[in-house]
Amino acid sequence: MMKRQLSKGTSSPSQPKSDKKVLVSACLIGIHCRFDGSQGLKRDFLQKLKGSLIVPICPEQLGGLSTPRKPSEIVRGNGFDVLQGRAKVIDSGGYDLTQNFLRGAKKTLKIAKMNKIQKAYLKERSPSCGTTQIVYRKKEKSGSGVTAALLMKEGIEVIGVY
């Protein structure tokens, strides 16, 4: 399992080779796919990917969820626990969205394999894309989201972006 973190500050990811495709959380490149309909464009991050072929994905939309949607949290564990059936993803209305999150993770993996992706840059703190951090009861906690966990399990390098 490999994972690295792109910190909030000035540290930067290793420069991806220009001939390589990289998977990127769609909200990080300006797509309005966040739960509240917003986006999270990171211009400095985008600059660092200059020359790479970006494959944008939003696992929650791929899992069949609409935008906007209610925020969700992983309950009783992290993304790895969800993959093993030990934890669930529940939205703020109390609906169990575990199957949507699993579907989105599997579709993301399929896209990654089709594109021979070896590296993914995913948005931290998300129950799907969080790489080292997720959120539970509005507080950050260590752990990975469902999609990040599946990609890591499959040997893809996943780098968290704040």
Ligand code: SF4
């Ligand atoms: S963090 Fe991931 S699941 Fe959430 S909006 Fe961004 S791409 Fe979609």
